Every structure is written in structure tokens, then in C-alpha cells.
Amino acid sequence: MNQIGIKDIMSKAISIAKSASVTEALDKMLAEGADPLIVTQNGSVIGTVSRKSIAEIMGSRRNSNLSPNAIHVATTVEDDFTSAYPDQGIDVAIPLLQRYKLVVVLDREHRLLGQVTTGDMLKVVKPQVAVEEMLEPAHSILADERVVHLRRRMLDEGISKFIVKDNSGIIGIVTETDVATAMRSFREVVEDKYQDHRIRNMIVRDIMSAPVLTMEVSTGIEAMVDTMLKKGISSIPVTRNGVIEGLVTRHSVIQAL
DSSP: OTTSBHHHHOBOOOEEETTSBHHHHHHHHHHHTOSSEEEEETTEEEEEEOHHHHHHHHSOGGGTTSOGGGSBGGGGOBOOEEEEOTTSBHHHHHHHHHHOSEEEEEOTTOOEEEEEOHHHHHTTOOOOSOGGGGOBOOOEEETTSBHHHHHHHHHHHTOOEEEEEETTEEEEEEEHHHHHHHHHHHHHHSOHHHHHHHHHHOBHHHHOBOSOOOEETTSOHHHHHHHHHHHTOSEEEEEETTEEEEEEEHHHHHHTO
16 A cells, blocks of 8 residues: 555546636536535635535525525635645545545645545555445435425534435435535526525425435445446445445445555
8 A cells, every 4th residue: 555655546636716606616516526626716725615515505595695606615615625745655645535525635835736535545445344344324314305304404413415215115315416406406497586485395305316226235345336436426325135224435435444
């Protein structure tokens, strides 16, 4: 592991200006399969913007009279990143990714060179532990639950994704990405005076992603990680004899390294 350097695994820096709109940021995230983006001001890194922060700000009532194009990235900047240098080994980057969503790679003059994400790291190193040891809890929500209640649970309980169920069983998954894209689309097509009422009537079924990909607990971790990377997804619900046991996420895999 020490023979592999950050320069060997880093990817291009995916950044956006602080002055850009959150719709531009979301479009770039979806096009690039990135979360978060690096936020820059006059070429310098000042923070990150995530799908979670965009979902929160576009779903906020205090912004209900604003078009998504009028909400700037500056209002959603987070500090969920750290920095490293290209000549450092990946053994330096692993504990950084266990704490932060993103490692920004700088040269010695602090100019932006690239980034290291969990995806970049997992292409070259995978944990040698059983799938059961890296399962996260799988939280569920009913398909007919209101989206405002979903958002409240996401905020209050710090949950980024839910398995969606109805009387027939598991029918989908809903994530911060689904909330962000739904809120953006909703804001663009519904007149301001109707937004509050209409948002309160939206249900999880309206915005969830379906069908949901699941994998049996007996599947090897390499196959699970490769599937996440290939499909550009952040988690996989894990089943045992068809019953959900938990989630394997990029975060839980990185934590197991």
C-alpha cells in the first residue's frame, strides 16, 4: 500500500464557483456522478457543496419564494473536506476519507490539482473483512409517507437513504439525491403561491428510485464494491434469504479498511 501514492489514484478535481446556482451544482453532480463538489472562489478552495445541502436549502420554506436558479452555492457551502499532497502515500488518505467526504489534492503552492474520493480509493484497495462486519442499519419508510416527513427524518435522524415499502414489500429506495432532484423539478414547474400546499402533499412514492438493487449477504465484498462503482451508487441493501439485513455503503467499506 505504501508504494502507491495519492498521485496514482487521484481523479480530476470536480469544482464549481461559489457564485454559481445550486441548480448548476446539482446538474454537475449528476452529470459527473460526484458528491460533493469542490467550491472555489477566485481559484482557491473554500469548501464543498453536497446533494444533502442542496436538498435542504431547496426544501426550506424560507426559500420558497426563490427560483432554484436564484439560490447560490455560497449559501450551501460546507467544510466536509481536507487536503493532501500528490507525493504522499495512500496510507495517508485512508484515515482522511474515514473522516471527510473528500480529500482535495494540492500542490506545494496550494493550487488545486485533483481530488481523492471513496470511489478512487476503492478501485485500488478493498477491506478483507466479512460483509456482516460492515453493515449499516437499513432504515425504512412507507411509500405513502409525505416527503416533508421524510425530509424531517433525514434532518433529525441524520439518515441519508431509506428503503421504501408498501403492503407488497420493498418497492424502492429514496435518497438525498432523489429529494434534491425532486425539489428542483418541483420548484421549476409549480407557481410560488401553490408550492407550500403542493410540497406538503408530495409522497415518497412520487420521488423514490425503483426498482431497488439488492445483493445477498453471501456475495463477496469485492463484487459489491465493483457493483457500486460500476453503477455509480453509494449503497447496496444486503439481504439474507430475501430479508433485508442492512446496507453496505461506500462509507462503511472505507471505515473497514
